[in-house]
Amino acid sequence: MSTSYLIKNARILGGEPTDIRIEGGKVAEIAPGLDTSSPSGSDHSTTGSTTVIDADGLIALPGLVDLHTHLREPGREDAETVETGTRAAAMGGFTAVHAMANTDPVADTAGVVEQVHRLGREAGYCDVYPVGAVTVGLQGERLAELGAMADSAARVRVFSDDGHCVSDPLLMRRALEYVKAFDGVIAQHAQDPRLTEGAQMNESELSGRLGLAGWPAVAEEAIIARDCLLTAHVGSRLHVCHVSTAGSVEIVRDAKRKGWHVTAEACPHHLLLTDELAATYNPIYKVNPPLRSAADVEALRAGLADGTIDVVATDHAPHPHEDKDCEWAAAAFGMLGLETALSIVQHTMVDTGLLDWAGVAERMSYAPARIGQVTDHGQPIEVGAPANLALYDPAATRVVDAADSASLSRNTPYAGRELPGRIEATFLRGRPTVMDGKLV
Ligand SMILES: NC(=O)N[C@@H](CC(=O)O)C(=O)O
Numbered sequence: 001m002s003t004s005y006l007i008k009n010a011r012i013l014g015g016e017p018t019d020i021r022i023e024g025g026k027v028a029e030i031a032p033g034l035d036t037s038s039p040s041g042s043d044h045s046t047t048g049s050t051t052v053i054d055a056d057g058l059i060a061l062p063g064l065v066d067l068h069t070h071l072r073e074p075g076r077e078d079a080e081t082v083e084t085g086t087r088a089a090a091m092g093g094f095t096a097v098h099a100m101a102n103t104d105p106v107a108d109t110a111g112v113v114e115q116v117h118r119l120g121r122e123a124g125y126c127d128v129y130p131v132g133a134v135t136v137g138l139q140g141e142r143l144a145e146l147g148a149m150a151d152s153a154a155r156v157r158v159f160s161d162d163g164h165c166v167s168d169p170l171l172m173r174r175a176l177e178y179v180k181a182f183d184g185v186i187a188q189h190a191q192d193p194r195l196t197e198g199a200q201m202n203e204s205e206l207s208g209r210l211g212l213a214g215w216p217a218v219a220e221e222a223i224i225a226r227d228c229l230l231t232a233h234v235g236s237r238l239h240v241c242h243v244s245t246a247g248s249v250e251i252v253r254d255a256k257r258k259g260w261h262v263t264a265e266a267c268p269h270h271l272l273l274t275d276e277l278a279a280t281y282n283p284i285y286k287v288n289p290p291l292r293s294a295a296d297v298e299a300l301r302a303g304l305a306d307g308t309i310d311v312v313a314t315d316h317a318p319h320p321h322e323d324k325d326c327e328w329a330a331a332a333f334g335m336l337g338l339e340t341a342l343s344i345v346q347h348t349m350v351d352t353g354l355l356d357w358a359g360v361a362e363r364m365s366y367a368p369a370r371i372g373q374v375t376d377h378g379q380p381i382e383v384g385a386p387a388n389l390a391l392y393d394p395a396a397t398r399v400v401d402a403a404d405s406a407s408l409s410r411n412t413p414y415a416g417r418e419l420p421g422r423i424e425a426t427f428l429r430g431r432p433t434v435m436d437g438k439l440v
Pocket residue numbers: 070102162163164189286287288289315317318333334335
């Protein structure tokens with residue numbers, strides 16, 4: 001078993017090629033022309049061997065951090081487990097994921113969040129930070145034990161009823177007030193329940209033509225606007241999940257201009273796919289919030305480029321085929337995202353000139369770690385930092401095959417599409433979880 005790695009000619013954040021030595025779980029040295037002997041002046045005697053990795057043409061990125069992943073365990077191990085979901089995460093270049101609370105039982109107690117946290121440690125592919133539910137059982141009636149989850153071994157800092165909106169304004173106010181004590185954040189799934197009763201797809205001329213109940217942009221925007229005002233009123237932190245409309249981007253932009261502590265995320269699928277795909281009636285494209293118009297996609301990209309949207313989060317939402325292989329109205333909402341996120345971001349943001357690789361690192365590693373208060377991840381690749389990093393080949397191309405997924409589920413909307421880029425290696429605390437594009 002090697003204890004150290006020498007990565008040759010990697011381009012850190014797309015910069016000039018350099019070598020990176022990883023030792024003892026940390027970045028030990030960064031310079032061109034390093035060899036396999038130990039760093040000069042180091043009193044560390046290398047007993048294990050050094051594995052040399054040829055990273056010619058590869059970009060080194062800090063390990064990606066997902067603020068929004070559904071791992072389904074406990075309760076829906078037929079869709080995903082902590083182990084399979086974190087394998088998919090590692091394949092996507094992630095070293096940390098926040099696991100959403102809509103499991104069965106719901107992650108609304110210290111016991112459940114500690115269980116999810118422990119399962120992540122045991123699997124060893126990716127650090128798992130459980131998100132705690134805001135309300136008991138996601139029922140939207142009583143606040144869950146936020147303090148007990150924060151004080152638990154899982155150290156929860158992000159709370160969300162994701163899948164459901166905390167629609168009661170008084171409960172939302174109380175939750176925002178409560179988490180101030182430990183600098184937590186409420187991540188809101190912004191969906192007015194009354195305005196979206198029975199909703200199936202983006203409300204537009206097309207939804208009328210297809211005979212699918214419409215999901216208006218205002219159902220999202222009204223909740224975001226209200227929550228920005230509540231956050232400002234109580235002086236707390238709000239994070240907006242899966243922003244999907246141009247109007248939402250405008251509201252968040254305005255809130256930030258006012259100095260309110262509001263952050264927001266966009267999902268890869270909302271940066272690429274549009275509501276026209278609903279015309280296929282293929283539920284692979286059914287997601288919450290729904291795919292929107294080309295103008296919305298444009299606004300999300302612009303918002304991500306100018307920093308209005310802080311984060312790209314996957315909203316990886318695995319579903320077994322019996323929940324997706326049915327008619328549109330009966331199908332579950334959600335799509336896979338972990339293994340394709342970086343490719344979609346390259347395609348929509350980097351190849352279009354909207355973001356450079358430093359901008360990608362900010363939005364897919366530094367910012368999500370900051371918002372989630374995760375200290376071991378989301379750090380620049382520097383000497384002394386924990387060796388959490390990904391090596392990515394932006395020149396590779398691949399045709400997505402759902403059967404190849406490390407996830408237990410197969411509901412990727414990109415099957416058959418050619419996407420740019422490939423994760424060659426992922427390191428978690430100096431240990432490879434992916435090598436040569438394969439799980440270790
Ligand atoms: N995004 C989805 O379409 N589905 C998510 C729930 C959610 O993120 O709201 C799920 O849990 O399946």
